[in-house]
Every structure is written in C-alpha cells, then in structure tokens.
Amino acid sequence: MIIETFVLTPFQQNTRVLACEETRKAICIDPGEKSDELVDFINNNDLELQAIILTHGHLDHIGGTAALAKEFPDAEILLHKDEMYLYDALPKQPLLMGIQPDQMRAMGMEYEPAPKPTRFLTHGEVLHVGELKLEVRHCPGHTRGHIVLVADNERCVFTGDCLFSGSIGRTDLPGGDYDQLIESIQTNILALGDDFTVYCGHGPETTIGRERTTNPFLNGAYLQGRGFSL
C-alpha cells in the first residue's frame, strides 16, 4: 500500500493519498484545501484516483474537494449521509467556527458550495481500491456522520478526528457528543487490536496499543469519572 500524507490548511490537517501498488488505483482521504502538490503526486505516480473519501464534513477535511474533483472528474465523492449538515454548510463553516469574514480570505477559507456526493457510505461496507480493502465504520461523536476506514490486511486505521496521538476529537462543535465519541472509539477503533497503526487527521501516527495504555482520555480516572468501564 502506498500512503502519502500532505499537511494542509492552517489547521495542519493530514490529507492522504492511499494507493494499491499493483493496480495504481487510489483514493484521497480528506482533501483539506486546493493543493497542486496533491494533484502532482497523483499524476506523477500514474495513480488512478477512483474516489475522494471524507471522514467527516469539517472545513479542514473537505475544503479541497471541489478543486480535486475538477482535476479528477471520474472520482467518486463519498461520505456518510449524517454528515450532510456540515458538508452542505461548507461556505458558512468559518463563521460557525468564529472566523471573521475579513479573515476568511486571508486564511484561504472562502469556499464555494461543496460538490454533490456521488453516494453515501454505510457502516460495514467494504471499499475495494485495487487489491486493497477498506472497511467503513461509522464513529459518531466528533460529528454525527464521522467514519473511519479500516485496512485489516495492512493492520492500519484512518481515524480522521476521532482519535489522535495522546488525545481525542473535540466534541463542543455542532453535532459533537462526548459519550458517543468514547463509545465509538472503544467499539470501532480500540477493539481492532493493539498492533494496528493509527493514521490520525491531525498530528503524528500512533498505534492502538499506545493509545489504549497512554491516552489520558482512554485510560484511568478520566473515563471512570464519567461512568465508563476501563
């Protein structure tokens, strides 16, 4: 599997290209903003972009969808249906996050409406990218329709803004729910196995084993105090 990471937007979001080495079929996870570097990587490596997959609808994860779809019009645009409340609100999202209108242009956040999705992802479906298989898991909590992608054969998971190295996604924005996020992480991510590599939406990679034992949101008193079992 080819995994290439592009750190984009003022939020330092990890946009990724995943590709099958044998067939050159590829997907892009979370194109945060328009990026020539991203387009050049796909073209220069003879990759065939078959889909743009959005873990969730926050602007730093979807802001480059329109630009990438224009470059690769045959690529599907896929996300969970419960995320449309954010996806459709892309042009207004900076205001919802407290970014003032006169700051939006300077921050590259004057968005056109996001392009229409090709179809919606559902929990449990398996996407085939050449010889790679990616299972979709619905993990609400950071947002309502957040999904993660599990590559069981490669022992890795792409967690968007659910789980970070040493932290978890924020739950104070519209659609966020702390208890739901912890439940999602425990059920759909930690249960995968300690050897899995975790590719996060922000910051460095980690492993499930490391997060299970050292992430302060997932061990010890913090969880117990909120009524979760350890």
Ligand SMILES: [Fe+2]
């Ligand atoms: Fe987010």
